[in-house]
Amino acid sequence: MILVAAMGILLLLIGFGLGYLFGNGIAGLVIALVIWAIMNLIAYFQGDSILLLMSRAIKISPDDHPRLYNVVEEMKIASGLPKMPDVYIIDDPALNAFATGRDPSKASVAITSGLLEKLNRDELEGVIGHEVSHIKNRDVLLMSLCSVLLGTIVILAWYGSRALIFSGGGRRSSKGGGQGQLIILAVAIILMILAPILAQLIYFAISRKREYLADASSALYTRYPEGLASALEKLGASTGQLKSANQATAPMYIVNPFRPKGRAVSDLTATHPPLSERIRILRTMAGGASYGDYDKAYQQVHKGGASIMPATALAGAGAVGLRAAAPAATLKEPEQSRVERTREVGDLLWQKSGYKIIDCECGTRLKIPSNIGKATVKCPHCGRTHQI
Amino acid sequence: MAVWAWVIIGIVVVLLFYFVFIFNGLVGLRNQVKNAWAQIDVQLKRRHDLIPNLVQTVQGYMQYERATLEAVTKARNVAQQAIGQGVGAQAKAEGELSGALSRLLAVVERYPDLKANQNFLALQEQLTSTENKISFSRQFYNDSVLNYNNKTQMFPSNIVAGMTGFKQGEFFKVEEAAEREVPKVSFEQPKP
Numbered sequence: 339m340i341l342v343a344a345m346g347i348l349l350l351l352i353g354f355g356l357g358y359l360f361g362n363g364i365a366g367l368v369i370a371l372v373i374w375a376i377m378n379l380i381a382y383f384q385g386d387s388i389l390l391l392m393s394r395a396i397k398i399s400p401d402d403h404p405r406l407y408n409v410v411e412e413m414k415i416a417s418g419l420p421k422m423p424d425v426y427i428i429d430d431p432a433l434n435a436f437a438t439g440r441d442p443s444k445a446s447v448a449i450t451s452g453l454l455e456k457l458n459r460d461e462l463e464g465v466i467g468h469e470v471s472h473i474k475n476r477d478v479l480l481m482s483l484c485s486v487l488l489g490t491i492v493i494l495a496w497y498g499s500r501a502l503i504f505s506g507g508g509r510r511s512s513k514g515g516g517q518g519q520l521i522i523l524a525v526a527i528i529l530m531i532l533a534p535i536l537a538q539l540i541y542f543a544i545s546r547k548r549e550y551l552a553d554a555s556s557a558l559y560t561r562y563p564e565g566l567a568s569a570l571e572k573l574g575a576s577t578g579q580l581k582s583a584n585q586a587t588a589p590m591y592i593v594n595p596f597r598p599k600g601r602a603v604s605d606l607t608a609t610h611p612p613l614s615e616r617i618r619i620l621r622t623m624a625g626g627a628s629y630g631d632y633d634k635a636y637q638q639v640h641k642g643g644a645s646i647m648p649a650t651a652l653a654g655a656g657a658v659g660l661r662a663a664a665p666a667a668t669l670k671e672p673e674q675s676r677v678e679r680t681r682e683v684g685d686l687l688w689q690k691s692g693y694k695i696i697d698c699e700c701g702t703r704l705k706i707p708s709n710i711g712k713a714t715v716k717c718p719h720c721g722r723t724h725q726i
Numbered sequence: 727m728a729v730w731a732w733v734i735i736g737i738v739v740v741l742l743f744y745f746v747f748i749f750n751g752l753v754g755l756r757n758q759v760k761n762a763w764a765q766i767d768v769q770l771k772r773r774h775d776l777i778p779n780l781v782q783t784v785q786g787y788m789q790y791e792r793a794t795l796e797a798v799t800k801a802r803n804v805a806q807q808a809i810g811q812g813v814g815a816q817a818k819a820e821g822e823l824s825g826a827l828s829r830l831l832a833v834v835e836r837y838p839d840l841k842a843n844q845n846f847l848a849l850q851e852q853l854t855s856t857e858n859k860i861s862f863s864r865q866f867y868n869d870s871v872l873n874y875n876n877k878t879q880m881f882p883s884n885i886v887a888g889m890t891g892f893k894q895g896e897f898f899k900v901e902e903a904a905e906r907e908v909p910k911v912s913f914e915q916p917k918p
Contacts, residue, residue, distance in 0.1 A: 404848065404855075405851055408851065408852070408855035411859065412858045412859050415765060415769075415863045415866060416863075416865060418762065418870070559862075
């Protein structure tokens, strides 16, 4: 909260400085606030649909991919969300997932097809638990407010520096307002340069804090930190880059979608804590799955560092046990192979792009485009005819 | 005089607002506990609804396992009758149903044809997930009860809770005991 306030103050300062250059500090302040308010309104009402549209996510129903839908519903129950979030798939081989939506009763979870193919049920549960807790903790709202704040600061600073170069500076100094004005001018210039950098740093700090909290919540909901840890390990080993992400939406994803192409998710990523560290914390959680246990593990990994969990999360939390690998312990689902999962997701994407899937008795799976223009089709292997 | 009166009135008003604030918080938590309890019932009912389908699908493949199938159907009927007969009875019946189901699914391992059946695989996914949902809703219920109990016991909200008669919530522990027996049961061969 302090960090968010710091960003807000930065915005006001830069607005004031900008206005001062044009001769009226208060007017600049008002303009900064108005711009910020407008951008916030847009982000609040349209943010999630814009994000989903930009990432080309496809909405799925329970029948399209029962396992994914069920896992999301399980996490919805475990976290006590008031409403089932919408479930989306992004057709992209990169490994990532994100959550969006302004409040817990209107939210969405999206996952790339690459990730869906790669994770087993426990790992998928860990990832979805992480995303659902972003919704539950209202991180989506917080981070979109912050990114709008950041964006506004960057835009204002950019215009301010242009104005300074092309017109402002000369006019002001020729008037000769004395030493006081000169100092203010200098401060304004420094602010123009520093504000965007400072805002970016604050923004990253907030984002990292929320990531830790989401990891801890995921462990709490699933009672099984190893699931998320091993999923993060798989995510870390991949080198693919998500095509449809952008700078402003980066904190919504489970791992930073921006990293040099061809390189593994490095420990230098800024919106997210280092992956290796997140994994180590989750694996250090030996005693239980509560926020307190996560905090202890965090401090252990950081060699006596400060607490990372917000005090409200730690207060009044009782001991929470871990569970064994197979949930519910009574029923064990046969582990699907990687090939089966890939086929499952592939078929789903074919269907979602308008193809009809027909299983021939000879074992061939026919994928028929919707504009084929014929009523029957022949199987290329055995020659049986199928009705479409 | 007038100043003191205003100060006292101010303090009283602030206290009143604080009281209302805590009271509303307690009501919210109590409702959450109630709602969490209802969620468990929803999931249990879903499991009951799945079982006839499962038995139907499996029947054709498993002529020699009539006893196991009948045990599942019977356990399901018992569990359905146990609805509304108190937490203890319901938890016991559901625990037995879990046991019967896991025995059935252990037997399935012997029938490769069945394991390749799309219908059965879909059912198995639903069943696994329902089983998870039951345990997650129970987990959330217990978390809610913990939150609520903490609030009713901790200062200063315990004063408000005591004045307005908020009772402690009850943890859902019974079924865990029943569940603990399950592994033991699942390895037993049905007696002739």
